[in-house]
Amino acid sequence: MIIKSFEIKNKKDSNFFLFYGENQGYKNQVINEEFKKKYTEGIYRYEENEILNNKERFFTNLLSKSFFENEKLILVDRATDKIKELVEEIIEKNVDGVILILNSNSLEKKSKLRSLFEKSKIAVCVPFYEDNNQTLSSISGQFFRDNKISISQQIINLIVSRCRGDRQNLNSELEKIKNYSQNKNKVELQDILKLTNLAENYSVSELIDSCLSKNKKKTINVLNENNYSPEDCVLIVRTFLMKTKRLAKLCKEQLRVKNLDAVITTFKPPIFWKDKEIVKQQISSWSYNQAEVLIYEINEIELLIKKFPHNSINILSNFIIDKTSSINN
Incomplete structure (x- = not known):
């Protein structure tokens, strides 16, 4: 089934998720807030190739539980159509106490992995589209209001433009500004020019x-x-x-x-x-x-x-x- 990113918190009845899209910052935010906070133990992270090269070991870890683990959170990065058949098998087994999240980059409509999750009644497919400047500006404005930092819209626009549509980079820059402003009532433009970096070099x-x-x-x-x-x-x-x-x-x-x-x-x-x-x-x-x-x-x-x-x-x-x-x- 397909849901929107803000609906994930209400989807407590599914154990299988496909997060796809270029907005890695937003995906990390959802994973941290909606999943990782609930697990102090039993979090496992894999690369797709790591699993495909040793499926038996992966299934052993999937099915086994230690004394301290009631549930497992399994994160698979850079998932592609190559892992589709293995994921089908996991969904069919529907192992109790296992949450599986596949993290993919952009997947076209003809993607077999994307189709599997979209058509499933128990697995969830969530697209994460790139943030636009308006969204990032709103996030920035709310951040500065929450932290009682006086800042102009011109400076917010500069910060947003330097993050190039990446929420993860934006959050990093905002935390940097927050730490800097602890002993200041107002942040000036020259402060931001010194503090902030480009998210990455333009390619x-x-x-x-x-x-x-x-x-x-x-x-x-x-x-x-x-x-x-x-x-x-x-x-x-x-x-x-x-x-x-x-x-x-x-x-x-x-x-x-x-x-x-x-x-x-x-x-x-x-x-x-x-x-x-x-x-x-x-x-x-x-x-x-x-x-x-x-x-x-x-x-x-x-x-x-x-x-x-x-x-x-x-x-x-x-x-x-x-x-x-x-x-x-």
Whole structure:
């Protein structure tokens, strides 16, 4: 059965849960508040591969209980369709006193594991979607009110933007600010700039995706928030080339098919569902001929940054910003 994340506290009659989605921070919060607090002993954490490589040992632990264990909480990280048959067997056995939580990343609708839990009458499937800025801003505001910390909305917006949609990182930053503010009545902007870190470096992939979708503001933000080294430039330019070649193929296919959704859905290798919207933006921003010209220009830039490695960051940054700003013909 499918339920929403806030309904978990009312689902006391199920022992089998599938948590899937990219919001790891929210998943950890639910696991800690709704499950771990009830267990002082008998918490076991596995990686999926660890279980699949030694199923017999896993089942022995599943079925056995020590003198101090009334119930067991078993957490399986990075669960995929590979573990589906084993989980089916566990659900069929319905071992008394065992709570099983599978933690998965994004699972597509055709996922066998996801389908098993969605169709089951006793197992629970819970999607954890990424938090938006509004949700994170609300969480932050409530946190500061609860802790009687005076702070402006501008600062809250800064904190949220630096956490990049990750509730776990947000909670970490909020605790840091709470500890810092114990001897202060008000937190200023300069305090936050010193205290908070980016949740993680923007990935090279995100930089190139922003450029190809002609999102200049985000591209510049990614460049400014990262301390790229000359060694990173080769990785960036190779990623740029790979994604541009894919873009050229997509643009060419769209000229033939005329249906953008069909082009993206049937493309090989498959485009992951969360990337589909940004790929649509990229196809809308470039023609096939423009993408072909860009491939040639990227090759030229690679030669240039190898020839002048001491200035490679400036060369590549200027090129990326220029392509983000370029106007379609």
